[in-house]
Amino acid sequence: MFVRELTKRGVAGVGVGFPATKITGGRMRFCLSAAHTKEMLDKILKEVDVVGDMCSCKYSKIPKSAKPIEW
Known part of the structure; x- marks a missing residue:
């Protein structure tokens, strides 16, 4: 789902799964x-953020109470 959603938004990437993970x-x-x-890199970061929320697959060691990073 993550790869498909990014592709729809014009961001190319390769999903890696088992057995590599x-x-x-x-x-x-x-x-x-x-x-x-x-600008291209900012777009990629924005789209990864949006799709990460959609897929509920974001991971961070920063506590949720910390102020979000402003892009």
Whole structure:
């Protein structure tokens, strides 16, 4: 779902699952280039944030009570 939603939003990435991760886990891989602009990277971060909320798959060691990062 995460990969499909990002693709719909114009963000390319590769989903990685078992056996490369735990059976209950997963990862996303993105290929970055020096040719990417700040605006492109900001869009990727925004879309990953939105899709992460949709999929309920965000992880952070920062307590929820901490002030969110402003992009």
